[in-house]
Amino acid sequence: MRAENAQSVVDGNAAAGLLWDVFGTDVTTLVGVCGGCGSAAPLAEAVVELDEVAAIVRCRTCTHTLLTVLRQGDGVRLVLGMLGELVRE
Numbered sequence: 001m002r003a004e005n006a007q008s009v010v011d012g013n014a015a016a017g018l019l020w021d022v023f024g025t026d027v028t029t030l031v032g033v034c035g036g037c038g039s040a041a042p043l044a045e046a047v048v049e050l051d052e053v054a055a056i057v058r059c060r061t062c063t064h065t066l067l068t069v070l071r072q073g074d075g076v077r078l079v080l081g082m083l084g085e086l087v088r089e
């Protein structure tokens, strides 16, 4: 990550595009259960730190990293963090 990259803190909707590239569908409506604090909330409501190449999706309750999405060339990589469950309600 270059120092001059501006990083913005947004909500999970801003990561929808990157997540779409991984899953091939919109997963922001799925409920993510944090493995750290047990909080359950739609991914759209998570805190996302976004820059040009990565989206770090954090639990809104305890700020643990649920997952990170990294853009690599034409591909994209999903790194799981404290995400315990993904639930469609």
Ligand SMILES: [Zn+2]
Binding pocket: 034, 035, 036, 037, 038, 039, 059, 060, 061, 062, 063, 064
């Ligand atoms: Zn949490």
